Amino acid sequence: MAKIGAPELTGRIEIPKLAEGASADQKSYIAKPDNMAALSFPRERLPNWKEKAIEKFGELLKKYRSLQLSMDICVKCGACTDKCHYFIGTKDPKNMPVARQELMRKVYRKYFTTEGKLFGGLARAADLDDNLLDEWFTYFYQCSECRRCSYYCPYGIDTAEITMAAREIMDSIGYGQKYTLEIIGKAETIGNNLGMLGPALRNTLDFVEEEIKDNTGVDIKLPTDVEGADVLLVTPSADFFATPHVESLIGYAKVFHQAGISWTFSSYASEAGNFGMFIGNYDHMKTINKRIWDAARELKVKRVIAGECGHAWRAMYSFSNTLNGPFDYLDKKYPSPVHICEFTLDLVKKGAIKLDKSANDGFTVTFHDSCNVARASRMGDKIGGQFIIPRELIKAACNKYVEMSRGTTHAETFCCGGGGGLLTDELIDLRVKGAMPRMQALKAVIDSNGVNFFALICAICKAQFTKIFPYYGLEMEMVGGVHQLVSRAIILGAKEGV
Amino acid sequence: MLTVIAYAVAVIFVWGILSRFIIWLSSPNPLKIPTTPAPKTFSGVVARIAGEVVLFQSLFKADKKLWLGGWIFHVSFLLIVLRHSRYFLYPVPEWVMVFQTIGIYAGFTLILALAFLFIRRLTIDRVNYVSSFMDYAVLLLLMLIGITGLTMKFIGRPNLIDIKAYILGLFSLSPEAMPDSTVFILHLLLFLLLLLYFPFSKLLHAGGVFISTTRTQTDTPVEKRHITPWAK
Numbered sequence: 117m118a119k120i121g122a123p124e125l126t127g128r129i130e131i132p133k134l135a136e137g138a139s140a141d142q143k144s145y146i147a148k149p150d151n152m153a154a155l156s157f158p159r160e161r162l163p164n165w166k167e168k169a170i171e172k173f174g175e176l177l178k179k180y181r182s183l184q185l186s187m188d189i190c191v192k193c194g195a196c197t198d199k200c201h202y203f204i205g206t207k208d209p210k211n212m213p214v215a216r217q218e219l220m221r222k223v224y225r226k227y228f229t230t231e232g233k234l235f236g237g238l239a240r241a242a243d244l245d246d247n248l249l250d251e252w253f254t255y256f257y258q259c260s261e262c263r264r265c266s267y268y269c270p271y272g273i274d275t276a277e278i279t280m281a282a283r284e285i286m287d288s289i290g291y292g293q294k295y296t297l298e299i300i301g302k303a304e305t306i307g308n309n310l311g312m313l314g315p316a317l318r319n320t321l322d323f324v325e326e327e328i329k330d331n332t333g334v335d336i337k338l339p340t341d342v343e344g345a346d347v348l349l350v351t352p353s354a355d356f357f358a359t360p361h362v363e364s365l366i367g368y369a370k371v372f373h374q375a376g377i378s379w380t381f382s383s384y385a386s387e388a389g390n391f392g393m394f395i396g397n398y399d400h401m402k403t404i405n406k407r408i409w410d411a412a413r414e415l416k417v418k419r420v421i422a423g424e425c426g427h428a429w430r431a432m433y434s435f436s437n438t439l440n441g442p443f444d445y446l447d448k449k450y451p452s453p454v455h456i457c458e459f460t461l462d463l464v465k466k467g468a469i470k471l472d473k474s475a476n477d478g479f480t481v482t483f484h485d486s487c488n489v490a491r492a493s494r495m496g497d498k499i500g501g502q503f504i505i506p507r508e509l510i511k512a513a514c515n516k517y518v519e520m521s522r523g524t525t526h527a528e529t530f531c532c533g534g535g536g537g538l539l540t541d542e543l544i545d546l547r548v549k550g551a552m553p554r555m556q557a558l559k560a561v562i563d564s565n566g567v568n569f570f571a572l573i574c575a576i577c578k579a580q581f582t583k584i585f586p587y588y589g590l591e592m593e594m595v596g597g598v599h600q601l602v603s604r605a606i607i608l609g610a611k612e613g614v
Numbered sequence: 615m616l617t618v619i620a621y622a623v624a625v626i627f628v629w630g631i632l633s634r635f636i637i638w639l640s641s642p643n644p645l646k647i648p649t650t651p652a653p654k655t656f657s658g659v660v661a662r663i664a665g666e667v668v669l670f671q672s673l674f675k676a677d678k679k680l681w682l683g684g685w686i687f688h689v690s691f692l693l694i695v696l697r698h699s700r701y702f703l704y705p706v707p708e709w710v711m712v713f714q715t716i717g718i719y720a721g722f723t724l725i726l727a728l729a730f731l732f733i734r735r736l737t738i739d740r741v742n743y744v745s746s747f748m749d750y751a752v753l754l755l756l757m758l759i760g761i762t763g764l765t766m767k768f769i770g771r772p773n774l775i776d777i778k779a780y781i782l783g784l785f786s787l788s789p790e791a792m793p794d795s796t797v798f799i800l801h802l803l804l805f806l807l808l809l810l811y812f813p814f815s816k817l818l819h820a821g822g823v824f825i826s827t828t829r830t831q832t833d834t835p836v837e838k839r840h841i842t843p844w845a846k
């Protein structure tokens with residue numbers, strides 16, 4: 117990794133000229149054999165991998181209409197070509213969504229269409245050879261499955277679906293990515309992505325409790341495995357110890373404490389994230405998700421609340437009911453997980469907790485819509501609630517709030533550059549460049565409005581931005597969670613009239 | 615001969631489209647993946663799809679110039695098809711007459727829009743990069759169909775009575791003699807080629823847009839459990 121070059125920050129997002137192969141050297145590490153085997157994938161690349169890959173491809177076409185349709189109906193209009201942050205950042209044409217799709221569609225044409233059989237190269241049909249497989253491994257791990265392209269495509273073609281299918285095919289022939297598969301292994305055996313065992317988790321939480329006590333003088337608990345608690349909180353495991361994640365964790369604890377709601381973590385399901393989604397594997401996604409629902413049943417909670425995490429919210433909101441529902445053992449009033457932002461905002465509105473905005477007067481805040489929340493889920497009852505609720509909560513917690521420019525927020529938000537299973541060190545150059553569009557939009561409001569707090573609701577976003585801010589010459593202390601603002605603003609202590 | 619080709623193409627076209635829809639519809643949607651914000655009701659979905667089909671809403675958000683070019687092309691195409699219905703319908707209904715003049719203008723805007731799409735595909739590096747020979751060929755084919763059509767109107771002037779009799783004959787399965795006009799035969803052949811290519815190519819987008827998963831699903835994963843046989 118020679119050249120970790122951060123593009124210059126001008127505050128403007130420009131569409132680059134193509135630079136073929138510009139990010140071809142950004143490759144993920146290949147998963148270790150034991151790791152593959154633990155997840156029931158072949159240990160290493162099968163001798164007859166090509167036949168197996170085509171067979172799997174055919175199977176997925178029959179299982180996912182989205183895949184079959186996107187293979188057939190893309191007109192190559194080019195509307196999506198300038199929409200991917202990885203293309204804008206790396207200039208590599210294979211990071212244009214349609215070009216990424218074409219890596220797979222070429223093979224589809226050759227093996228599954230009359231057009232490809234008749235016209236071959238003229239229709240751009242191609243054999244899945246070593247070279248192409250190598251490109252698959254490179255470029256399908258340069259997509260964060262953020263769905264920005266699907267928002268703009270006239271037929272709603274979702275490159276994330278294609279990326280997931282490609283990863284599923286590669287896993288099935290014994291060619292997996294180290295980062296995601298290691299994490300899935302830990303999540304399925306230990307219960308969280310960090311591989312943190314129950315006692316270690318308890319230690320960490322004790323430590324956080326002490327810290328809160330030192331800072332506020334109030335005894336606020338972060339309970340684990342409390343049977344009969346009202347709420348099971350499931351949050352990304354990074355919240356337990358990473359900075360700035362832990363500040364939001366403290367925020368959640370203060371909210372529960374102050375509202376007087378009994379709650380608990382589960383040491384069995386100590387992870388909200390679900391990397392099964394990133395590799396497009398239904399069974400692993402289901403297995404990981406199931407831990408949450410088993411824990412909820414065992415702890416006899418009334419409801420499940422999800423902490424700040426983008427893809428985890430997609431998994432819990434959009435997929436959970438399909439995977440492991442129905443949740444008839446929860447309180448009928450709360451039949452599915454609720455996002456922590458919705459939960460807290462509700463308490464603020466009811467007056468069950470009070471926020472002192474002036475506590476955040478040192479900050480001018482802007483908000484980054486996490487793509488998995490923005491384009492793949494919802495919060496609350498209203499369509500578009502995923503945009504309204506976090507903003508209302510932020511505005512309830514601070515006085516100075518600024519939006520980044522149109523076309524970079526809400527459903528059009530740019531990914532942080534580290535989602536979808538790419539938050540790994542070997543891809544750092546890609547991550548720095550992929551963050552560029554978001555960084556430009558942020559830079560513009562730093563310059564014009566003096567923004568100095570970048571509010572997030574996703575553990576991956578937080579980790580990614582803290583890591584890459586220094587490359588752009590920005591202070592990583594700017595990065596924080598929405599509940600970090602809540603944590604600073606919440607008025608603890610005796611309650612009046614609730 | 616032309617008659618035989620026409621029937622063969624018609625059969626392949628219908629069979630091709632039907633079998634493609636069967637392939638599409640028999641592949642399920644195991645998960646809820648609407649691109650959000652998405653409607654929560656069926657009528658909301660109908661409105662969303664109508665917005666895509668009639669106004670090309672997503673494309674409008676993506677690229678205004680392409681939107682304009684693409685939209686003009688498609689509307690022109692529709693007007694021309696409507697105008698042509700006077701050759702298939704007997705007696706000619708009142709409403710068809712409305713499209714006679716505007717259908718001619720549409721012939722010109724169609725060719726202009728196609729030329730724009732062609733040049734755009736050639737000159738924007740990003741689009742050129744993803745374009746295959748076939749992507750250009752189909753634009754040329756459409757242009758040629760338009761040009762031969764306009765030639766008949768303004769230069770060749772074949773005998774319309776013969777043509778109409780021939781086409782009505784085709785439709786009623788009792789073919790008449792082939793009209794004696796090279797331009798017409800060319801026009802018809804090119805059109806048949808388009809029909810032949812249609813079910814095996816990206817032209818299928820015209821049908822696919824109506825069932826696109828990310829656009830047609832409601833955002834109701836919690837309200838109603840979504841289950842598919844293979845993904846239980």
Ligand code: SF4
Nearest residue numbers: 190192193194196269
């Ligand atoms: S916007 Fe959609 S149809 Fe157009 S090139 Fe991209 S994927 Fe294909």
Ligand code: SF4
Nearest residue numbers: 200259260262263265
């Ligand atoms: S899903 Fe996101 S990362 Fe992947 S191709 Fe589309 S825009 Fe790029």
Ligand code: SF4
Nearest residue numbers: 426486487532535576
């Ligand atoms: S980490 Fe955040 S911004 Fe990046 S893909 Fe996930 S949700 Fe999107």
